[in-house]
Amino acid sequence: MEGGIYTRQHCPLCGTVLNHRIQGGIVCQRHPEIRASRFIVKFKKTYLNFREFKSAERYITGLRFKADEGSYDPRDYQKDNPLGFSKLIEQWYADKTVESVNRNGKTERKIKPGTKKNYTGYKKRLCAYFGDRNIKTIAEDEGFIADFFNTLTEVGNKTKWNYRSALNTFFTWVWRRNKKAFAKAGIERPELPEISFTLGYRKLVSKDVQFDILEEVKRISYQTNPKIYLGIKWLCTYIKVRPTELISLKEGDINLGTGHLFFPDPKENEWKAVALVPEDVDILEAFPLAIPSMPFFRHVKGINGVADNERFGEKYLYKWWIKACTNLGIEGVDLYGGTRHSSITALKKKYTPEEIRQKGTGHKTNRAFDRYLEMDSDDSRELYVDAIPRKAATPLQPAELQGKEGKILKLKG
Numbered sequence: 001m002e003g004g005i006y007t008r009q010h011c012p013l014c015g016t017v018l019n020h021r022i023q024g025g026i027v028c029q030r031h032p033e034i035r036a037s038r039f040i041v042k043f044k045k046t047y048l049n050f051r052e053f054k055s056a057e058r059y060i061t062g063l064r065f066k067a068d069e070g071s072y073d074p075r076d077y078q079k080d081n082p083l084g085f086s087k088l089i090e091q092w093y094a095d096k097t098v099e100s101v102n103r104n105g106k107t108e109r110k111i112k113p114g115t116k117k118n119y120t121g122y123k124k125r126l127c128a129y130f131g132d133r134n135i136k137t138i139a140e141d142e143g144f145i146a147d148f149f150n151t152l153t154e155v156g157n158k159t160k161w162n163y164r165s166a167l168n169t170f171f172t173w174v175w176r177r178n179k180k181a182f183a184k185a186g187i188e189r190p191e192l193p194e195i196s197f198t199l200g201y202r203k204l205v206s207k208d209v210q211f212d213i214l215e216e217v218k219r220i221s222y223q224t225n226p227k228i229y230l231g232i233k234w235l236c237t238y239i240k241v242r243p244t245e246l247i248s249l250k251e252g253d254i255n256l257g258t259g260h261l262f263f264p265d266p267k268e269n270e271w272k273a274v275a276l277v278p279e280d281v282d283i284l285e286a287f288p289l290a291i292p293s294m295p296f297f298r299h300v301k302g303i304n305g306v307a308d309n310e311r312f313g314e315k316y317l318y319k320w321w322i323k324a325c326t327n328l329g330i331e332g333v334d335l336y337g338g339t340r341h342s343s344i345t346a347l348k349k350k351y352t353p354e355e356i357r358q359k360g361t362g363h364k365t366n367r368a369f370d371r372y373l374e375m376d377s378d379d380s381r382e383l384y385v386d387a388i389p390r391k392a393a394t395p396l397q398p399a400e401l402q403g404k405e406g407k408i409l410k411l412k413g
Contacts, residue, residue, distance in 0.1 A: 005041055006019075009037065011031055014028065018035075038051060041059050071186065073181060083134050085132065085133050085134075086130070088135055089123055096119060096169075126170075149195065157197035161196075164192055210342050211389040213333075220324060227298075237277065237280070239356075243317060244314055253296070254289065261273065299311075321335040347387060
């Protein structure tokens with residue numbers, strides 16, 4: 001039979017290694033009264049120590065059985081536990097979040113920083129529950145997996161679904177790397193419990209109300225920094241752009257020659273270009289462009305707690321939007337809902353959903369064509385003109401002309 005039980009102990013009388021196998025143990029062949037007290041099971045690539053011969057015997061019998069049925073895997077018995085959940089998910093996380101630098105010196109990421117932050121939280125919670133348990137035993141115990149989601153009592157179904165998505169991605173990664181070994185052992189990928197949820201609706205506003213909020217933003221923020229108003233105006237206008245993408249815009253990403261804003265690192269992981277409406281090109285020409293690598297949306301001198309030329313923080317535009325809404329008595333309308341979502345809803349009065357999707361939001365249906373097109377068409381400029389929040393033309397004005405008080409709009413609830 002393959003494998004065996006051995007010892008490294010020597011006979012104290014003759015000095016030879018104890019190597020004579022008898023029923024229930026190993027003794028010295030010359031001095032049978034000298035019995036071994038420590039044993040080693042050797043089977044293929046598995047080596048394990050035992051202090052009892054019966055335990056070693058039962059163990060090697062189990063290994064032989066597994067080998068006969070084709071499920072023997074030496075990794076199951078290694079000290080460093082390579083198939084332990086905690087070890088595997090650390091490897092998955094490292095692979096998922098790895099960064100590299102391309103030939104242009106630009107850092108390339110597999111996932112966005114925000115997604116990485118979420119995965120960090122998922123990993124910590126999953127490790128706390130699954131620990132070092134072998135991935136195979138987890139796969140065979142679907143009830144154990146289902147019970148994990150029952151521990152997430154402090155979160156809603158949407159967050160539970162996010163955990164499920166992360167766990168599903170992890171299992172896909174593990175099974176892809178161990179496809180042959182798991183198939184040979186008959187280990188099937190576990191089924192995850194179904195989790196349903198309903199997304200809530202953001203509170204929207206009409207274009208008239210959106211215009212009033214934007215005007216209030218201009219009134220209260222222009223003396224601080226005119227780009228606060230400009231940034232929120234662009235979020236209302238260019239529905240393809242998300243707030244986090246907008247504040248990441250650099251001076252070198254603005255091309256006044258073609259009238260485009262370029263976003264090389266958006267959420268979709270494919271660069272995108274946004275066609276500027278003529279009035280915004282005129283506004284930009286009033287701002288002298290600086291170093292290409294400098295953030296366009298940056299702070300100026302005199303703001304407490306921030307460095308000159310430091311990029312706007314992720315919540316900076318949101319803060320000014322909420323302040324303007326509060327001044328107008330408007331509650332429950334966040335920056336995303338009041339700008340992008342409200343503009344998209346208003347555009348439905350003139351454009352079909354398909355036109356909005358193709359021209360405005362940047363969701364693509366013909367990738368081959370878009371590769372050659374490379375930027376927004378003039379059709380998009382027409383749509384963006386209709387998306388501009390306005391009651392009448394409101395050019396960006398000098399601070400000394402921004403004197404009127406904000407108008408109160410009672411839209412509570």
